[in-house]
Amino acid sequence: MTMMSRRIALGLPLMALAAPTLVRPAFGQAAWPSRPIRLVVPYAPGGTTDVMARLVAEQIGQRLGQPVIVENRPGAGATIGAGMVAQAEPDGLTLLMSNSGSHGVSPSLYPNLSYDPMRDFTHVALVVTSPSVLVVTKGHPAQDMAQFIAHVRRAGEIDFAVSGVGSSSHLTGVRLGLALGVRVLAVPYRGAGPAMTDTIAGVVPAMMDSLPSAAQHINSGSVRALAVSSATRSNRFPNLPTLKESGVDVVNSAWFGISGPAGLPAPIVARLAAVIRESLAQPAMITRFEDLTGAPPPESTPESYTAFVRSEIAGFAPIVRAAGINPQ
Structure with a gap:
């Protein structure tokens, strides 16, 4: 064996180890992902x-x-x-x-x-x-969670958009309504995107959304955030209270x-x-x-x-x- 051929032969195992991204196939099968x-x-x-x-x-x-x-x-x-x-x-x-x-x-x-x-x-x-966050339209009378609670209790119901029936945000909103003793009117959409679009437009007065998808709209001022559903405050929005510290015993992510x-x-x-x-x-x-x-x-x-x-x-x-x- 020449020196060059020995180098090639010895280098083959190293070359194989340097390509770990494929699952090694059995003989005659294509590598994954093919x-x-x-x-x-x-x-x-x-x-x-x-x-x-x-x-x-x-x-x-x-x-x-x-x-x-x-x-x-x-x-x-x-x-x-x-x-x-x-x-x-x-x-x-x-x-x-x-x-x-x-x-x-x-x-x-x-x-x-x-x-x-x-x-x-x-x-x-x-x-x-990810926790959920309660947001309201810019024209909503509630400026904070205390005012929102007073508002929905006067109305006897809570009306909000959700990304879909049975989503985590939907259940968080339902639990919120039950905790406040008001009727829950959840409006389901085929995703958080269209639900947020209607909330921004004022078609629905509020939305229970997951924090990541709502963050940009909160930052832009398109909607007003009132509280998050996590056990502790979010590092991203440290001034935003949790539902629990707002007097509502609801924690959900x-x-x-x-x-x-x-x-x-x-x-x-x-x-x-x-x-x-x-x-x-x-x-x-x-x-x-x-x-x-x-x-x-x-x-x-x-x-x-x-x-x-x-x-x-x-x-x-x-x-x-x-x-x-x-x-x-």
Whole structure:
């Protein structure tokens, strides 16, 4: 063997180790991912699910060497998009931005749900948790939470827009109304984007939205923020009180993660989970998440996210029953 051939032979293992972005295929099979990945967002563009999905998709795509294309499939409280992914081939090329609506609330809300949130999915990683924020139109008479409480109690009802039936923001609003002893009139939309558009226009007087999707509108002055639903104040809006410190015993946060169809091969799950962890650990991503949500991305594994989803299903069930929400 010549010196040059020895160098080439010795360099081959190093070259293989330097290309970790592909799952090694069995003989005769294509490497994963062999083509672009579709990430289904079960809400309309403009909401937190969509914003977070696009941030993560860009980072994942860079590390996997294939573009991750976000596809919005809104409707029926996020169950249309989720159901579509549940029926997809478990090849790692169709993923879902699973969330508290599609996998936490819907199992209790829809008696004839087309999918089982545990049996029909492979849960890979929790990506973000986010509190809801109560905002009102610029012309609303309430300047703060105390005035808002007095206003809705005089009216005997609370009228607000939500991103969809059974969304975390919807349940936060329902819990707010129940805590204040007033009738709840929630107006569901096919995503936070169109709901916020109507709130800004004054079609509805208020909105319960997730903080990341509402942040830009709060900063621009298009709407007035009154309180957040987290246990503590947001680092992003430190002057904004929580519902609890405003005298309303309501604490609730939405969550979003990456899931695939049931039967996703273990090597793909492991690679995807690692890539998500790498992506969320980037300083720029941590800063971006803190800017949007007031908190850094959570640490998660396939096992912990699976256990988390299961616990959320059990936790939301009594809330849905108490609220008496009609998905129709």
